[in-house]
Amino acid sequence: MTQPREENKPQEFSSYAPTQATVSDDAYGQFLKTFPEYRLTSTLDTLRQSDFTRLDTTGETYADYMGGAIYPESLVRIHTEFLNRNVFGNTHSVSNSSTLSLECANEARAAVLSFFRASPEEYTVVFTANASGALKIVGESYPFVDDSSYVLSADSHNSVNGIRKFATHGGARVSYIPPTATGGFETEIAENILRENRSPSAPCLFALTGQSNVTNTKNPLSIVEYAKSLGYHVLLDAAALAATSSISLSETPVDAMAVSFYKMFGFPTGVGALIAKKSFLKQLKRPWFAGGTVDVVQVFGTIVTLSEVLHEQFEDGTINYLSLPSITAGLRFLSGYMPFLPLRTFLRHESTGKPSLRILSATPSRRLKSVGEQSDTGSIISLLFLSPTGEILPNSFVEYAAAKNNISLRTGCMCNPGGAAAMRLNFQNEKCRLYEGATLKEYEATVGHQVGVVRISLGLASNFQDVWHVVRFAELIATRKSYAALWNQYVNDSSTD
Incomplete structure (x- = not known):
């Protein structure tokens, strides 16, 4: 069996900065002040630049690693x-x-x-x-x-x-x-x-x-x-x-x-x-x-x-x-990069101000500080997006708006109806309305809304830039003017389907 090239091994990397002008240097600097341990995972930034170049060249923000990881280019080669x-x-x-x-x-x-x-x-x-x-x-x-x-x-x-x-x-x-x-x-x-x-x-x-x-x-x-x-x-x-x-x-x-x-x-x-x-x-x-x-x-x-x-x-x-x-x-x-993953993909939400979304999934009970530590949760955020008036937005709209902004995420029950029901407590009761042979559309018509959640999941090639783009996307939906524009596009395109 052929041996992987040297580029498959972790490399030393002294510094990292966001690669696109849309990412604020001030925001990244502030992030590092709050989470200095992120620097310990800089080897994954080297990997991103050498083995996942298509993420930056295509401009796609990939946030669906739980659906399928992004393959390293060297592995295919x-x-x-x-x-x-x-x-x-x-x-x-x-x-x-x-x-x-x-x-x-x-x-x-x-x-x-x-x-x-x-x-x-x-x-x-x-x-x-x-x-x-x-x-x-x-x-x-x-x-x-x-x-x-x-x-x-x-x-x-x-x-x-x-x-x-x-x-x-x-x-x-x-x-x-x-x-x-x-x-x-x-x-x-x-x-x-x-x-x-x-x-x-x-x-x-x-x-x-x-x-x-x-x-x-x-x-x-x-x-x-x-x-x-x-x-x-x-x-x-x-x-x-x-x-x-x-x-x-x-x-x-x-x-x-x-x-x-x-x-x-x-x-x-x-x-x-x-x-x-x-x-x-x-x-x-x-x-x-x-x-x-x-x-x-x-x-x-x-x-x-x-x-x-x-x-x-x-x-x-x-x-x-x-x-x-x-x-x-x-x-x-x-094997060379697994020890860095929990620290790199550590997710902990701190709520401030009026919410534009509602995070439903579990968050870590402790903060990771070193490479090799294992988190007591995964690298997933499941949430619901809220309109400027506080109403839960349809998942189909969120998925549509995300695609318009070059963000890959997933919505629905993720083939896990029990987990989705656990987070949406009213959904647990609504499951009682199911009947044998019911389709998803029929069930959603019965309960009066789309079921499931929005899932954002990180992985090996995720970096600050990806999370920044997701945050900016949430800000777009939270702003009345940009939200109205996206909603109108969604309604118009849906009516022509």
């Missing part, structure tokens, strides 16, 4: 050069080209285990299309029976919610841990629900959301040990957590963990992983088999012999072998 120099074949063969593909796949598995500090004797890696695919493998294969329990947080992604279909089909009961007003859960309440729903005679599954993708809340990983002491298998949804936080499976030995690599370093899309204990995978029973998962299939007949290689039993068809070398390079790339 390295991967393209590697593909151009070699011949790769399907891993389900023994040719030279296939052997090279298999070697790269095995190298990627080893890199994933190393990155998450998981013992290769205890854990293995199943490559999937994304974190949702990884979660589905567990859901469809878990041996749910009568008296089993499936416990999860209400503040969970829909891919975690979806496992309840497999649970109820198997006869298990489903129990939700209620959210706090800012998402996540209270540890004592979660422990009570786990204790009340455990079964001494049937397998039980606890799905833990490491970090909410909408409320910004991190759940305490310490609850893993408690759940396991009650006999639960623990599945960790780390799709959001792994993007900006260090995870050690040697310290938090969950039975299985789901990740998506594009959320971590942007390239490639279409590759995720289930990192699972081998002992746990052996207890799963898949409801079907496919090419690549078996050694022998009797036709006509019913005999099926699964592959001797454990991870191959869960990888349907041909894995994405052309993309896997970039996983190895991407993890190596991210």
Whole structure:
């Protein structure tokens, strides 16, 4: 496998200044006086200028890292050069080209285990299309029976919610841990629900959301040990957590963990992983088999012999072998910069004056001061924009106005209806108005407004300039004249759709 170039490693950088005239030098100077520790992350400004040049040349302010990270240009260049120099074949063969593909796949598995500090004797890696695919493998294969329990947080992604279909089909009961007003859960309440729903005679599954993708809340990983002491298998949804936080499976030995690599370093899309204990995978029973998962299939007949290689039993068809070398390079790339991310993307809101927006998501309980510290929340702000008269603005208008100002953000429930409901308390009651088969438009017509929130999320290439542009955007909406102009454009363009 080719080695990343020197430009993938952190570089020394003595100073940084905003690169566009629209950013106030006075504002940046004042920011540094208030948060001098920001200077400790200057290596990421060097990275921004060398590996994310298109952000400044296009003028786009990207604030949707939770939706998908921006890929470093060197990673794509390295991967393209590697593909151009070699011949790769399907891993389900023994040719030279296939052997090279298999070697790269095995190298990627080893890199994933190393990155998450998981013992290769205890854990293995199943490559999937994304974190949702990884979660589905567990859901469809878990041996749910009568008296089993499936416990999860209400503040969970829909891919975690979806496992309840497999649970109820198997006869298990489903129990939700209620959210706090800012998402996540209270540890004592979660422990009570786990204790009340455990079964001494049937397998039980606890799905833990490491970090909410909408409320910004991190759940305490310490609850893993408690759940396991009650006999639960623990599945960790780390799709959001792994993007900006260090995870050690040697310290938090969950039975299985789901990740998506594009959320971590942007390239490639279409590759995720289930990192699972081998002992746990052996207890799963898949409801079907496919090419690549078996050694022998009797036709006509019913005999099926699964592959001797454990991870191959869960990888349907041909894995994405052309993309896997970039996983190895991407993890190596991210390893050099991960310690800087919590300090760089530390978000704490201080309210002053009449609000033009309402922040709903959780904020950190303490201020980070050094590189390598971990925050107790993520790098997300979920909020509602308010009109100059104080009314909640439609999310569709905010998204439209943001696009007009070259800002990429996201609106809606972010595939996490429980998290959105937790922050918008009236929305929790409105969910009772749902009926089977209701569409989103029908539901919004029933409750009388658009549902969800506006989400701003930061990542590896985010800098002061990006946040400044978002703040200036909020000021535009707070100003009657500019707000009226944007609103009129929005109404006119909507009427022509």
